Amino acid sequence: MIKVEGLSKRYGRTLAVDNISFEVQKGQIVGFLGPNGAGKTTTMRILTCFLPPTAGAAQVAGYDVVNQPLEVKKRVGYLPENPPLYTELDVESYLAFVGKLKGIRRADLKARIDLACERCAIEEARKTIIGKLSKGYRQRVGLAQAIIHNPDVLVLDEPTSGLDPKQIIETRTLIKKLAGDHTIILSTHILPAVEQVCERVIVINKGKLVTIDSLENLMQRMRGAEVLLLTVEGRDGPLDAAQAQRRLEQVAGVARVALQETANGRAAFEIQSSPGRSIHTEVARAVLEAGWQLQELRPAARNLEEVFLELTAEQKETRSGGDQ
Amino acid sequence: MRNVWTIWRKELKIYFVSPIAYHLLAFTAVVFGFFFTVATAIFVSRGMQSMRMGSMMPMDVNEWVIRPLLMNISVIGLFVTPMISMRLFAEEKFAGTIELLMTSPVRDLEVILGKWLGALTLYASLLGVSAVNLGLLFFYGRPDWKPILVGYLGLLLQGGCLLAIGAFISTTTRNQIVAALITFDLCLLLWVFDWVSSYETAAWARVMSYVSVLTHFEAFSKGVLDSKDVVFYLSFIFLGLFLTGRSLESLRWRA
Numbered sequence: 001m002i003k004v005e006g007l008s009k010r011y012g013r014t015l016a017v018d019n020i021s022f023e024v025q026k027g028q029i030v031g032f033l034g035p036n037g038a039g040k041t042t043t044m045r046i047l048t049c050f051l052p053p054t055a056g057a058a059q060v061a062g063y064d065v066v067n068q069p070l071e072v073k074k075r076v077g078y079l080p081e082n083p084p085l086y087t088e089l090d091v092e093s094y095l096a097f098v099g100k101l102k103g104i105r106r107a108d109l110k111a112r113i114d115l116a117c118e119r120c121a122i123e124e125a126r127k128t129i130i131g132k133l134s135k136g137y138r139q140r141v142g143l144a145q146a147i148i149h150n151p152d153v154l155v156l157d158e159p160t161s162g163l164d165p166k167q168i169i170e171t172r173t174l175i176k177k178l179a180g181d182h183t184i185i186l187s188t189h190i191l192p193a194v195e196q197v198c199e200r201v202i203v204i205n206k207g208k209l210v211t212i213d214s215l216e217n218l219m220q221r222m223r224g225a226e227v228l229l230l231t232v233e234g235r236d237g238p239l240d241a242a243q244a245q246r247r248l249e250q251v252a253g254v255a256r257v258a259l260q261e262t263a264n265g266r267a268a269f270e271i272q273s274s275p276g277r278s279i280h281t282e283v284a285r286a287v288l289e290a291g292w293q294l295q296e297l298r299p300a301a302r303n304l305e306e307v308f309l310e311l312t313a314e315q316k317e318t319r320s321g322g323d324q
Numbered sequence: 325m326r327n328v329w330t331i332w333r334k335e336l337k338i339y340f341v342s343p344i345a346y347h348l349l350a351f352t353a354v355v356f357g358f359f360f361t362v363a364t365a366i367f368v369s370r371g372m373q374s375m376r377m378g379s380m381m382p383m384d385v386n387e388w389v390i391r392p393l394l395m396n397i398s399v400i401g402l403f404v405t406p407m408i409s410m411r412l413f414a415e416e417k418f419a420g421t422i423e424l425l426m427t428s429p430v431r432d433l434e435v436i437l438g439k440w441l442g443a444l445t446l447y448a449s450l451l452g453v454s455a456v457n458l459g460l461l462f463f464y465g466r467p468d469w470k471p472i473l474v475g476y477l478g479l480l481l482q483g484g485c486l487l488a489i490g491a492f493i494s495t496t497t498r499n500q501i502v503a504a505l506i507t508f509d510l511c512l513l514l515w516v517f518d519w520v521s522s523y524e525t526a527a528w529a530r531v532m533s534y535v536s537v538l539t540h541f542e543a544f545s546k547g548v549l550d551s552k553d554v555v556f557y558l559s560f561i562f563l564g565l566f567l568t569g570r571s572l573e574s575l576r577w578r579a
Binding site for chain 2: 050086
């Protein structure tokens with residue numbers, strides 16, 4: 001459905017996107033992962049024909065973005081990072097405008113607006129002026145705008161940014177619901193968002209493609225070392241943090257223990273395993289044996305920075321290893 | 325063509341759901357109403373005077389009231405067109421809706437024409453407000469309507485010109501106020517350029533006078549439909565819209 005070959009985009013002297021190639025099959029949800037400034041938005045803007053590429057080619061739904069932009073635009077729904085809303089209009093007339101712009105025939109327009117409103121759960125806001133809607137609602141109106149012409153491909157740029165947790169969950173469920181009918185490519189810099197929605201992940205950093213992989217494979221690779229967060233409390237009186245740390249370091253498989261904070265007689269540690277070891281059972285046992293009160297033991301959420309460091313380091317290794 | 329119509333309707337809707345249109349309509353009604361009152365009062369008092377002096381020549385409403393009033397509207401046009409055109413593209417750039425327009429299956433030309441025609445329609449409705457005043461003259465006298473029609477055609481062309489320049493300026497910034505200021509500066513310059521012709525007849529002075537938008541309106545205000553002036557206005561509009569198109573295209577390459 002989407003085919004990108006050797007795509008590059010240069011702004012003046014900076015190379016925003018550097019020779020990226022990937023393919024997305026019909027019906028897939030693909031996460032586009034990268035820190036801010038990685039080139040996600042630029043790539044999406046090229047796919048939606050907002051920007052022309054400096055080099056390389058991209059095909060969407062079988063049409064070239066440079067030579068057949070009108071055909072591509074007919075088949076793409078795009079939600080930019082800031083939803084492109086006319087805040088003076090009410091939701092219904094806004095959607096009617098977008099619908100007509102996307103080439104929906106007058107006879108079908110009402111039905112398409114109804115459907116888009118229903119799917120994005122904004123029916124009760126149809127007559128409301130967009131400027132008076134909350135951020136979450138605006139995001140959904142933005143999504144309704146993107147799907148109104150039933151496009152083959154949906155391009156969503158940071159669809160959950162700036163939303164509160166409840167709205168994030170709602171938006172994710174909504175995107176999942178849309179998945180069957182559309183090929184979706186969505187960008188984000190938050191890992192859980194990808195975890196819960198996407199089947200495949202494209203990781204880019206500094207304009208370069210770091211990896212393309214299925215989610216399971218990627219998770220597997222990242223779980224090379226386990227990182228746990230542990231909070232314990234002394235059973236009788238406050239806990240001696242330094243002593244506890246020494247004790248934890250002796251647990252089999254533990255590579256590193258870092259004290260994060262002590263307060264109210266509690267201590268919080270970050271514990272990292274040596275590569276390939278699973279240590280949560282051992283750590284739990286050690287806590288029980290030491291007679292501490294367990295407050296919390298959970299796997300640390302891996303932040304993207306680490307993932308990137310890992311992935312880019314991996315890339316260098318394979319290169320120097322002579323595989324490529 | 326359908327896309328032009330869609331965008332035209334959206335533009336007008338946004339003018340009329342925001343205070344811009346109402347402000348401009350009210351402003352025109354008040355200012356032009358004032359001009360009209362003054363012009364007719366002067367006409368009446370002059371008329372009385374000439375009757376007392378025993379002049380046999382009847383005074384012509386077209387010459388004494390309508391022509392100066394048309395010139396006045398043309399000057400009001402200089403002030404209102406920047407207010408109409410400032411938001412055309414600057415607002416879309418600021419709000420990010422330009423991304424919607426440029427990723428929809430419409431051509432740049434359709435966007436530009438729709439927007440320009442929307443702005444021109446609002447401007448025409450301002451002219452309509454002024455025409456209500458002139459209409460009153462038909463109750464009390466028999467002014468010649470053909471020069472009025474030609475005059476209004478000239479006003480529409482002049483407005484189209486300034487709006488085309490305004491549309492171009494509006495593509496160059498995200499800030500509506502900046503767009504309005506620069507457009508106003510240009511409009512004003514294009515008006516006063518003509519003044520050099522009153523003391524200088526060299527080629528450069530004639531060129532300056534020629535590009536002055538208001539010079540070309542003078543004939544229209546007298547009810548003279550000169551193809552030379554029509555061509556001037558039409559080519560000016562074409563130039564403005566052409567620059568708008570180029571500027572919009574360059575956005576894609578720079579943005």
